[in-house]
Amino acid sequence: MRTIDLRGQQLSRTDLLRLVPRAALDMGTAVDRVRPLVEAVRDRGEDALREQARDFDGVEGHALRVPAERIAASLETCPPEIRAALELLIEKLRRASAAQVPAEQLTRFGDGAVIRQRWQPIGRVGLYAPGGKAAYPSSVIMNAVAAQAAGVPELALASPAQVDNDGLPHEVVLWAAALAGVDEVYAIGGAGAIAAFAHGVESIGLAPVDKISGPGNVFVAAAKRVVNGVVGIDSEAGTTEILVIADESADPRFVAADLISQAEHDEAAASVLVTDSAELAERVRSEIERRAARTRHAERVATALAGPQSAVILVDDLATAARVSDAYGPEHLEIQTRDDEAVLARISDAGAIFVGGYTPVSLGDYLAGSNHVLPTGGTTRFASGLGAHTFLRPQQVIGYDRAALAEVEQPLLALADAEGLPAHGEAVSARFEAERAGEGA
Known part of the structure; x- marks a missing residue:
């Protein structure tokens, strides 16, 4: 990991925005590449989807819509310990998501003058689950349960067809769909899935949705940008990010393990440490060297940590660390310091914040009860993570x-x-x- 040394400098927010590490990402190029794919699905429907499945997923002749009985039957192959973990996630997330649904409010301006504020669920939502470098049953549940808590009446799920699963989505995606109660599932991936949600594909029974949610790679994000306005989108989420604010009291083993955990997602994943302790920085580097070589995705991790999006940032004090973090606007922020609450009080812009040495990001990825679909690329300054509120529309009902x-x-x-x-x-x-x-x- 490269070092960015900001010690001894008086830096404005503009300076910090310029200096924080970012992945080299050209969304414009990605949009140019996916626009023809989206338009092909809009114009030619199922034929275009099958061509894209052949070209990008290596699958032909498969059923684009997964039979409901096959979704339910998938649970027969789900190991008991994984099913129990997914059910625990659903239980926790249902409770946390229900707390995000606002109660109806009345504002009275005297007798006979009332405004009623109500929150109406979106009618139909398309959920996307990636299926490339990894399968994400947890993301299926994060999206589905939040939408259900909001009261969305119709949910459709799309995930790429898998060569080794007879052209169906990954088996773990089907487990999650079955447990979450989603029985409209399509074996469609990438930009084609986003286009199919936006425009519908009548021949396979896929009606257009009102909003699309769920994570994906840069091409999925670009396809969302192309269809935004035809339908609503949750965000243009990019590759994962973690920023850790730590001082000399932090355990370097914990910090190193957490930086590695997010780097294993993708070669473009961002892992950033901001610290006022040069000694801790060196100890974390040593731990990363020791741990990274032993992890299953060691090559992927090494690429991500060596990339321009990852760095160790040295600062004079924790107040500056908080300013650096806000300029970065991380998807995931960890605080591991002697006085975590004091640092937290200085933070404004972050997708989700994990406080203390025993609250790793991976807890939020799975079983904290929080939602792990979060804004990336610095968009936390104006966007929030996914939740029941994502699928609600506030309406004012006026009566005089x-x-x-x-x-x-x-x-x-x-x-x-x-x-x-x-x-x-x-x-x-x-x-x-x-x-x-x-x-x-």
Whole structure:
């Protein structure tokens, strides 16, 4: 991992935004590559999907829609310990997601004047589950359970066809779908799946969705950008990120293990340590060297840690560390310091925050009860992680009676006149014309 030494410098937020490590990512190029794929599915439907499955997944002649009975039957091959873990995840996530659903609120402006704030679920949602370097049953559950907590009535799931599973999605994806109660599943991957959700594919019974959610690679993110506006999207999530703020009190074994854990996702994954202790930095480096070579995906980890998106950042103090973190806006932020709460109080921009040495990011990936679908690429400054709120739309329901409308008639007429829209005011006055005509008779 390279070192970025910021000690002894007075840096503005603009400086920090320029200096924090980022992956070299050209979304524009990715959009140019996927746009023809999206348009092909829009225009030619199933034929285009089959061509893309052949070219990108190496699968031909498979059923694009997975029979519901096959989804249920997949649980016969699920090991008991994995099923128990997935069921525990579902139980925890249902409780945490339910807490994200706001109660209906009433605002009264006097007798007969009420605004009711309600949150309506989206009608139909398409969930995407990757199936490339790894399969993600946990992501299936994170998306499905959050949508269910919001009250979404229709869920469809897509995941790439697998050569070694007879053209079906990965078996672990089917386990998660079965346990979460999702029985509309498609063996479709990548940009084609996003296009199919957005435009529908009548020949396989796939109706267009209203919103698409779920993680994926840069091409999935690019396809979401292409269809955004045709349908809603959760985010353009990129490769995973972890930033650890640590001081000399942190255990270097914990820090190193956590940096490695996220680096195993992808060669472009970002692992960043921000510390005011040069000694801790060196101890973490030694631990990484010792541990990284022994992990299953050692080559992938080594590439990610050596990339431009990963670094050890040295700072003068923890206040500066917090400023660096906010400039970076990490998907996952860990705080391992002598006074974690003091550091936390300085943090604003992060997808999810893991406080203390015994709260690793991998806990949030699986069984903390929090949702692991989080904003990346610095978008935490304006975006939040996925939850029940992702699938809810706030609506204002306005109800005024005659007396309440009469009370605001004159100020409303003044505003309509100021904006040069007199018919707006006349729409109010029209409700009192008959009475006033009677008064003048």
